[in-house]
Amino acid sequence: MDLRNGFDLRRYIREVPDYPKPGVRFYDITTLLANRHGLRASIDELIWPFLGGDIDYVIGIEARGFILGGAVAHELGKGFVPIRKKGKLPSKVIDQDYDLEYGVDTIEIHADAISPGDRVLLIDDLIATGGTADAAIDLIRQSGGEVVAAAFVIDLPFLGGLDKLKAKGVKVHTLIAFDSE
Numbered sequence: 001m002d003l004r005n006g007f008d009l010r011r012y013i014r015e016v017p018d019y020p021k022p023g024v025r026f027y028d029i030t031t032l033l034a035n036r037h038g039l040r041a042s043i044d045e046l047i048w049p050f051l052g053g054d055i056d057y058v059i060g061i062e063a064r065g066f067i068l069g070g071a072v073a074h075e076l077g078k079g080f081v082p083i084r085k086k087g088k089l090p091s092k093v094i095d096q097d098y099d100l101e102y103g104v105d106t107i108e109i110h111a112d113a114i115s116p117g118d119r120v121l122l123i124d125d126l127i128a129t130g131g132t133a134d135a136a137i138d139l140i141r142q143s144g145g146e147v148v149a150a151a152f153v154i155d156l157p158f159l160g161g162l163d164k165l166k167a168k169g170v171k172v173h174t175l176i177a178f179d180s181e
Contacts, residue, residue: 007041009153009176027154027178029064029125043071045175046123046151050076055148056118057081061107061136062088064125068153072123081113081120083136094142098135107132109139116144126154127174130161137168149173 012032019026032038046068059081060069066082073080086095086106093108114120120140127133127150137147147170155162155174165172 007037009038009041009045012038013154013176015178025178027126027156029153032153033064033067039071042068042153042175043075046072046153046173047075049151049173050121050149053121053148054119055121057114057120057145059083059109059114059120059122059136059140061122061124061132065123068125069123072121072151076121078121081109083107083109083139094139096135096139096142098131100131105132107135107139109143111143114140114143114145118143118145119148120145121148122150122170124150124152126156127152127161127165127172128156128159130159130164133161134164134168137165137170154178 009032012035014028014031016026016028055078057079058069058073060066062084070080086108089108089110092111094111095106095108097104097106122136124133133150140147149171150165151173153175155177157177162172
């Protein structure tokens, strides 16, 4: 799939079989980020629908969402707010648990990071089952923020995450999809 600028992101994404466990195919964007044209094309395409939009903050989910979200925030001229794994933020936090295949995990945001009525764009590298993004949306809403949209480089539609976010009333923007594990 060529993007608006003719750049094929898919060529620069490394597929790693059997990671993090046998039978799973991991789509690694570090090779995309390392390519200056790949990084630029990714950021350009992530921001496109939101240029001139009414957004107060870009929120990125740890860890690759920090890289993409920081660049998106810079390009849009907005502030950046991190959502981190439990125990990584130094001040008062609110947290949200979410289910994993093998247990439960927790993400956190500073309690004072966003205010009621703030409009945010959520960014991460990939939407798979949607568990982490779903929990991030709950955190943002618990803070009083409004999720304008969520944007991802990669969608894995066979895992249903995008549909989960849409069912919560969140607009979703993705750049490419891989249709199988």
